[in-house]
Amino acid sequence: MDLVVNGAKRVVEVDPTTPLLWVLRDALALTGTKFGCGVAACGACTVRVAGHAVRSCVTPVSVVAGKPVQTIEGLADGGRLHRLQQAWIDEQVPQCGYCQSGMLMAAAALLDKTPKPTDADIDAAMTNLCRCGTYQRVRRAIHRAAAAGGKP
Template sequence: MTRLILNQRAVELDDARVPPDMPLLWALRDELGLTGTKFGCGVAACGACTVQIDGQPQRACVLPVAAAAGRQVRTIEGLGTPDKPHLLQRAWIHHQVPQCGYCQSGMLMAAEALLRSNRQPSDAAIDAAITNLCRCGTYPRVRAAIQTAARWLREGQPWA
């Protein structure tokens, strides 16, 4: 049995159904029904599968379930709710960031980790932290949304 804390609740994964070497992405999507984390490339290059492990962005398509055992795992479903969107989700809407939206859950997870460590990121810091690929090319809006969210945080707005 593999145990982890998923979006602030304890989860147990049966090793017979979820072998320890299964990528976390597939355990999240296929076994736990959390489909917000996307499959993009399968080689950790695009970032569509980005989740947070103990607060740090990780690519779930190459991370085995065993590597998440006993750790805090946060997916896009744990970022905000429809009734109470996260500060970054509000900034994403404000700047109309998504086009197709496929990469956005991974970008939001990476952006949230960045803002937890840097409340005043430069564009260069954003570019260094957000290595996720976007086929639609919304990078300028991503940067603007992160800058807006950072400003809102500095002004005292809550995360959610």
């Protein structure tokens, strides 16, 4: 199966029903995308597919064949942090950090669609769960990244 992951063409030999999460982690060794619940409820496995936030734990790999998939490993640009990653640091968002890659990918999809989101936009888009409860920091970081402008 032909995939485009983080801008690179990749060929994997997997069952087409295999969840994208396991193809990323096991076949492509991209372990930044995390397994959380396995039922698309928590968002730890969120990646972007053609710019949209997608829960990779329930997405068959066949659904994304030929579409651009971006993982947390592809968010930074040549070693330069993405503005969201910098905002996450500046606002001290992560505590345990487990959910953060999924949060960042959902936030990137939000800013791609809504470059200057309101609190209501953020609340509607950010359905990822954080056991540490850093939701207010996440909101501040998204506003900071939006104010920084540029391409998400």
